[in-house]
Amino acid sequence: MTAACNSFSTDRHGWAELLPERQFTPALNNDQRVPWTVVGAGLTGLACARRLAELHPEHNILLLDARCVGQAASGRNSGFVVATSQFPGAVAADQVDNYRRINRINLAGLELLGTQVAENNIDCQWRRDGFHHVAAGTTALKEYQHFLNYLEVLEVEHQPLDKRAMHESLGTRLYQAGTHIGDGALVQPAALVYGLADSLPANVSLHEQSPVLEVGQGSPVKLRLATATVTTDKVILAMNFESASLGFLNSYMVGSTLAGSFTRKLEQQELESLGSLTEWGAISLHSGGATLRLTADHRISIRNTAEYHGSVLLTDHELAKRQSIHRAAFNKRFPQLAEVPFEFGWSGVEGISRNGTNFFGRQRTNVYLAGGYNGSGVSRGTAFGTAIADYASGETSQTVSDCLASAPGAWMPPRPLLDIAAFIRVRSRFKDVGLDR
Ligand SMILES: Cc1cc2nc3c(=O)[nH]c(=O)nc-3n(C[C@H](O)[C@H](O)[C@H](O)COP(=O)(O)OP(=O)(O)OC[C@H]3O[C@@H](n4cnc5c(N)ncnc54)[C@H](O)[C@@H]3O)c2cc1C
Numbered sequence: 228m229t230a231a232c233n234s235f236s237t238d239r240h241g242w243a244e245l246l247p248e249r250q251f252t253p254a255l256n257n258d259q260r261v262p263w264t265v266v267g268a269g270l271t272g273l274a275c276a277r278r279l280a281e282l283h284p285e286h287n288i289l290l291l292d293a294r295c296v297g298q299a300a301s302g303r304n305s306g307f308v309v310a311t312s313q314f315p316g317a318v319a320a321d322q323v324d325n326y327r328r329i330n331r332i333n334l335a336g337l338e339l340l341g342t343q344v345a346e347n348n349i350d351c352q353w354r355r356d357g358f359h360h361v362a363a364g365t366t367a368l369k370e371y372q373h374f375l376n377y378l379e380v381l382e383v384e385h386q387p388l389d390k391r392a393m394h395e396s397l398g399t400r401l402y403q404a405g406t407h408i409g410d411g412a413l414v415q416p417a418a419l420v421y422g423l424a425d426s427l428p429a430n431v432s433l434h435e436q437s438p439v440l441e442v443g444q445g446s447p448v449k450l451r452l453a454t455a456t457v458t459t460d461k462v463i464l465a466m467n468f469e470s471a472s473l474g475f476l477n478s479y480m481v482g483s484t485l486a487g488s489f490t491r492k493l494e495q496q497e498l499e500s501l502g503s504l505t506e507w508g509a510i511s512l513h514s515g516g517a518t519l520r521l522t523a524d525h526r527i528s529i530r531n532t533a534e535y536h537g538s539v540l541l542t543d544h545e546l547a548k549r550q551s552i553h554r555a556a557f558n559k560r561f562p563q564l565a566e567v568p569f570e571f572g573w574s575g576v577e578g579i580s581r582n583g584t585n586f587f588g589r590q591r592t593n594v595y596l597a598g599g600y601n602g603s604g605v606s607r608g609t610a611f612g613t614a615i616a617d618y619a620s621g622e623t624s625q626t627v628s629d630c631l632a633s634a635p636g637a638w639m640p641p642r643p644l645l646d647i648a649a650f651i652r653v654r655s656r657f658k659d660v661g662l663d664r
């Protein structure tokens with residue numbers, strides 16, 4: 228099923244395809260004069276608009292998205308709401324404060340989302356009892372040792388598991404070791420963003436299928452859309468890697484295209500062939516390893532491809548090809564389910580930087596930006612989105628300080644060299660991935 232909303236790359240595949248159709252909000256087609264505009268209604272923009280509405284109850288907050296909510300990374304991710312990030316390599320003593328800073332941001336986002344889900348009764352399979360970090364091959368097993376050290380240094384509660392315990396929990400004999408961290412949540416990502424969009428405060432006006440085509444210079448800021456002009460005192464760009472299309476951070480962020488597949492719903496005896504847990508998530512300790520979930524509605528999802536693909540989604544034909552890679556990885560883990568077909572495949576584009584940093588702050592007078600979380604933006608994007616609303620409003624908080632302390636982005640050359648640099652950057656995550664893919 229493919230239903231393009233507009234010229235921005237989109238389709239109906241993935242987690243959104245598992246949900247009932249949502250009533251989208253109308254596109255903006257008349258001029259507006261507003262104090263605040265947020266561009267992008269992913270997790271960053273939704274959190275930002277919500278917080279602005281709370282800080283400025285007397286103001287109307289305009290929230291614009293080029294696509295329909297749920298069609299960008301925020302509705303297409305694997306649904307891991309991370310509290311404790313993985314960092315590759317041995318624990319670096321001079322980075323411990325930085326690890327703590329990033330985990331404080333993650334935790335702030337996790338708490339915010341948990342509260343918003345509960346207060347608005349968002350039906351999104353939210354489950355906050357952590358997930359597994361797993362290793363099968365030599366490189367991932369080395370990372371496992373580093374990860375255990377890191378958890379000890381940071382005093383993060385966790386439960387190390389050997390091969391037998393992993394098999395008993397997850398139903399696969401592939402993993403040689405792993406650990407379960409009790410904090411962090413699993414969620415149906417499209418249901419989450421639908422719920423967040425549909426429960427925005429009354430002083431937020433959301434318009435979908437409303438791409439901003441140009442951000443003017445000067446004050447107030449003028450935003451040009453195809454059928455309207457918005458004049459706004461302040462604008463917050465929450466567009467992830469697509470901020471480049473409006474001339475912001477174009478040498479610092481690109482999109483990496485990931486793809487995954489879901490099985491059909493497993494039958495009772497198929498579920499019984501798995502481990503003792505009825506719902507779980509497993510993140511590889513190798514950066515190129517597969518991400519897996521057994522979802523609340525009894526599907527297994529597997530995501531194990533990432534590529535530089537011009538920052539757009541895969542076509543149906545390309546996706547079908549990637550599914551053979553998903554299939555091989557699935558059968559290696561669950562030979563007992565080799566006959567279970569995939570029902571859906573999906574792709575999604577995440578924003579990455581060369582040095583893995585995130586972006587936060589003022590870009591120019593009255594123009595602010597938050598984004599680019601390198602595959603870990605569910606909790607972090609929520610925290611960044613909330614904090615950028617605070618920052619643009621002149622508020623201070625621990626999370627604002629933590630976001631401001633993000634390392635500066637590493638420069639990338641312009642196209643066509645950018646394409647080569649991005650290709651190499653994404654490819655490098657699979658180095659020595661071996662069994663973990
Ligand atoms: C397959 C996949 C798996 C992932 N798994 C995880 C995971 O398990 N856990 C995790 O923490 N992170 C994960 N991520 C990363 C995470 O999804 C992102 O970091 C996060 O969703 C980014 O949120 P965002 O709101 O900043 O950006 P987006 O979700 O990309 O939202 C940006 C919005 O801006 C809009 N936009 C762009 N240009 C314009 C314009 N000109 N005018 C108006 N609107 C515009 C877009 O349409 C979009 O809706 C994954 C990503 C992918 C792709």
